[in-house]
Amino acid sequence: MTEDMKPVHENDPMPFFCGPENMCFNECCKDLNQALTPYDILRLKRNLGLSSQDFLRTYTSRHSGPRSGLPVVGFKPNPATAHACPFVTEGGCFVYPDRPASCRMYPLARAIARSRETGEIQEYFALIAEDHCKGFGKNNGLTVRQWLDSQRVDLHNQYNDTLLELISLKNRMMPGKLPGYLSDQFYLALYDLDTFRTQIFEQDLLAQYGVPPSVFELIRTSDEALLELGLQWVRNQLFGLEMKLEA
Numbered sequence: 183m184t185e186d187m188k189p190v191h192e193n194d195p196m197p198f199f200c201g202p203e204n205m206c207f208n209e210c211c212k213d214l215n216q217a218l219t220p221y222d223i224l225r226l227k228r229n230l231g232l233s234s235q236d237f238l239r240t241y242t243s244r245h246s247g248p249r250s251g252l253p254v255v256g257f258k259p260n261p262a263t264a265h266a267c268p269f270v271t272e273g274g275c276f277v278y279p280d281r282p283a284s285c286r287m288y289p290l291a292r293a294i295a296r297s298r299e300t301g302e303i304q305e306y307f308a309l310i311a312e313d314h315c316k317g318f319g320k321n322n323g324l325t326v327r328q329w330l331d332s333q334r335v336d337l338h339n340q341y342n343d344t345l346l347e348l349i350s351l352k353n354r355m356m357p358g359k360l361p362g363y364l365s366d367q368f369y370l371a372l373y374d375l376d377t378f379r380t381q382i383f384e385q386d387l388l389a390q391y392g393v394p395p396s397v398f399e400l401i402r403t404s405d406e407a408l409l410e411l412g413l414q415w416v417r418n419q420l421f422g423l424e425m426k427l428e429a
């Protein structure tokens with residue numbers, strides 16, 4: 183497979199159209215080696231009506247980054263289907279409204295830089311042209327920004343940017359392999375949200391932090407609030423940073 187990356191600006195035209203009329207329909211959902219982010223898992227398990235524990239056990243495998251020791255979660259390899267995504271059907275994606283960020287972004291690659299002065303994020307994009315994808319060169323009348331908006335990927339990108347900043351902080355402050363117990367805490371609080379919630383409410387996991395009742399109320403039902411709390415808890419466990427606990 184050849185691959186070509188072409189930088190594009192968000193106001194450039196997006197010469198790409200994906201749909202069932204393309205002869206390559208579903209090709210990009212096969213032969214997968216796809217990492218899933220915490221927010222991807224939150225959306226997928228909710229779409230399927232599963233607990234995070236059941237979703238992770240059924241559909242994913244976990245390994246550790248060889249240098250960082252950080253947990254990496256991806257779809258379970260399945261040679262019987264030539265590593266097709268478990269959610270691809272003849273009609274397309276079974277979990278389309280909650281598909282992962284990488285599925286939404288394809289064929290765009292995105293990189294970010296945060297300004298030290300203002301904290302603002304600058305985004306950079308490139309088109310990845312792969313042989314198997316026949317969607318290129320088809321004008322859809324949209325700019326790159328309009329196409330991105332149509333993919334509803336902003337929230338995924340926000341959570342994923344926060345995760346990347348956490349990983350980058352870990353690599354700066356704790357270079358080398360994360361000890362196994364910290365890797366387990368990272369996995370618990372970010373990937374296995376329902377078990378994290380159970381441990382908070384049934385085992386007093388956050389007893390020492392003086393969590394206000396309003397935050398407890400929020401995380402009882404909101405997966406997003408629980409993920410945000412999980413990101414703070416991991417920062418606290420890894421770097422000793424104080425948790426900001428506001429509902």
Ligand code: SF4
Pocket residue numbers: 210211267268269270271274275276277278281282285
């Ligand atoms: S989640 Fe949907 S879009 Fe993504 S690889 Fe699977 S079937 Fe394809």
Ligand code: SF4
Pocket residue numbers: 199200201204206207208209210211288289314315316317318
């Ligand atoms: S290979 Fe490209 S055009 Fe074909 S279905 Fe996948 S993203 Fe769409």
